[in-house]
Amino acid sequence: MDTAVIILAAGKGTRMNSTRPKVLHEVGNFPLIAHCIKTAQSIDPKKILIVLGHGQSEIKSVLGNAVNSIDFAIQQEQLGTGHAVGVATNELADFEGNLIVLFGDTPFISARTMTKIENECKQADLVVLGFHPQDPTGYGRLVTNNKELLRIVEHNDANQEELAITLCNSGVMAGSAILIKKLLKELDRNNKNNEIYLTDCIELADTEGLNSTYLTCDPTEALGINSLQQLADAEKRFQQTARSVALNNGVHLVAPETVFFSLDTDLGQDTIIEPNVIFGPGVTVGTGCKVKAFSYLEGCKISNDCNIGPFARIRPGVDLSDGVKIGNFVEIKNAKVAEHSKINHLSYIGDAEIGENTNIGAGTITCNYDGFNKHKTVIGEDVFIGSNTMLIAPVNLGNNAMTGSGSVITKDVPAQDLAIARSEQSNKKGGASKLKALLSRKNNLKAE
Ligand code: UD1
Numbered sequence: 435m436d437t438a439v440i441i442l443a444a445g446k447g448t449r450m451n452s453t454r455p456k457v458l459h460e461v462g463n464f465p466l467i468a469h470c471i472k473t474a475q476s477i478d479p480k481k482i483l484i485v486l487g488h489g490q491s492e493i494k495s496v497l498g499n500a501v502n503s504i505d506f507a508i509q510q511e512q513l514g515t516g517h518a519v520g521v522a523t524n525e526l527a528d529f530e531g532n533l534i535v536l537f538g539d540t541p542f543i544s545a546r547t548m549t550k551i552e553n554e555c556k557q558a559d560l561v562v563l564g565f566h567p568q569d570p571t572g573y574g575r576l577v578t579n580n581k582e583l584l585r586i587v588e589h590n591d592a593n594q595e596e597l598a599i600t601l602c603n604s605g606v607m608a609g610s611a612i613l614i615k616k617l618l619k620e621l622d623r624n625n626k627n628n629e630i631y632l633t634d635c636i637e638l639a640d641t642e643g644l645n646s647t648y649l650t651c652d653p654t655e656a657l658g659i660n661s662l663q664q665l666a667d668a669e670k671r672f673q674q675t676a677r678s679v680a681l682n683n684g685v686h687l688v689a690p691e692t693v694f695f696s697l698d699t700d701l702g703q704d705t706i707i708e709p710n711v712i713f714g715p716g717v718t719v720g721t722g723c724k725v726k727a728f729s730y731l732e733g734c735k736i737s738n739d740c741n742i743g744p745f746a747r748i749r750p751g752v753d754l755s756d757g758v759k760i761g762n763f764v765e766i767k768n769a770k771v772a773e774h775s776k777i778n779h780l781s782y783i784g785d786a787e788i789g790e791n792t793n794i795g796a797g798t799i800t801c802n803y804d805g806f807n808k809h810k811t812v813i814g815e816d817v818f819i820g821s822n823t824m825l826i827a828p829v830n831l832g833n834n835a836m837t838g839s840g841s842v843i844t845k846d847v848p849a850q851d852l853a854i855a856r857s858e859q860s861n862k863k864g865g866a867s868k869l870k871a872l873l874s875r876k877n878n879l880k881a882e
């Protein structure tokens with residue numbers, strides 16, 4: 435049977451105490467909503483529908499084109515989770531498969547759990563994902579009779595006995611679209627918050643003789659984010675998981691607790707990551723690489739057997755082929771570097787293309803920006819750039835060319851040529867001794 439996933443993301447997130455829409459707050463450098471989309475996509479559903487309200491245009495523009503297979507439904511007024519699902523099902527008029535509802539503020543539901551829920555829908559009319567949080571405050575409680583789920587009572591509406599229940603609602607609910615649509619029509623706002631609660635579907639189903647059940651997941655999977663404190667807890671949890679995944683995939687993290695990942699970080703086997711390395715969004719690193727301490731990488735593709743850092747800054751648009759070396763205090767942006775080339779010390783390389791086996795000397799700078807436009811530097815194969823060369827872009831250097839140290843290169847250098855662009859040296863015979871004597875006389879006069 436087909437499955438459609440509905441993600442609720444219309445709420446204001448008042449408890450975040452922030453002007454940013456809640457689902458745009460980030461964990462692992464990606465907005466919460468992106469984590470939910472990844473969860474939804476894991477079961478390859480027929481449809482993904484996101485319910486937006488507060489901050490809808492901001493959310494749409496952040497998601498941009500990345501989500502062309504996703505539809506949006508707009509909830510003009512946030513009347514509660516039941517109302518939000520109703521807005522979504524209005525857009526799914528002809529859909530007769532199963533629905534899985536996810537909350538945009540609950541980002542860690544795993545692919546495994548999604549599959550379990552999908553399967554459980556074959557056994558029961560409604561399926562809810564429960565969990566035992568460390569602190570159940572704020573969560574709805576599952577009132578059960580063995581595996582049967584009788585109703586869900588919200589924290590604010592619960593009596594003492596119900597508050598003592600430790601099995602809580604993650605927010606994930608699933609069941610046939612036809613049934614859920616029918617139940618939603620019967621919901622009221624008879625609760626302390628005066629909202630239409632999705633959770634009330636369970637009691638309604640029970641009174642109609644239908645059977646609801648629950649599954650449980652690890653409490654960290656069901657972590658709901660309502661405050662910045664919970665966001666910080668979520669970040670911690672995300673990093674811990676990402677580190678374990680990397681270690682299990684054969685990535686050697688020397689000090690795992692000091693390495694920070696993004697949701698899409700992809701590291702190859704036998705790559706070694708030294709302490710205090712940060713992976714911003716969009717980083718792929720191949721196999722057998724070494725990323726040395728205190729390096730910061732974002733938006734880059736690093737092939738196999740590369741050596742990065744220590745203290746390297748790899749910025750968006752960098753593409754390094756196999757065996758490339760980027761050393762200490764090198765910043766590199768929007769640059770393609772071919773096999774076995776080296777930029778080992780104290781350089782800035784931006785908007786450049788570098789051929790294979792080229793050596794970029796210490797302190798080399800591509801002067802790519804004239805205050806208005808960015809210009810490109812193209813360097814061929816087997817080129818030797820002398821230390822402290824300024825390459826004033828746009829400029830091209832042919833294969834096997836060389837530049838003398840300290841040169842300011844303003845014109846193209848043909849293949850095989852040596853360019854030297856610095857003022858010529860002149861040695862004054864005995865000049866050092868004469869100068870010292872003169873300075874010392876002057877100082878003595880001053881002291882008297
Ligand atoms: C909800 C559940 C609670 C559960 C908890 C898990 C209900 C009534 N309560 O409580 O049982 O333990 O999540 O984290 O379902 N939203 C809309 N439109 C609305 C209202 C909410 O789209 O009109 C969205 C929010 O943006 C959010 C999600 O639904 O992503 C959950 O809403 P929230 O207000 O955070 O519910 P909780 O109080 O956390």
Ligand code: CA
Pocket residue numbers: 539658659660
């Ligand atoms: Ca919530």
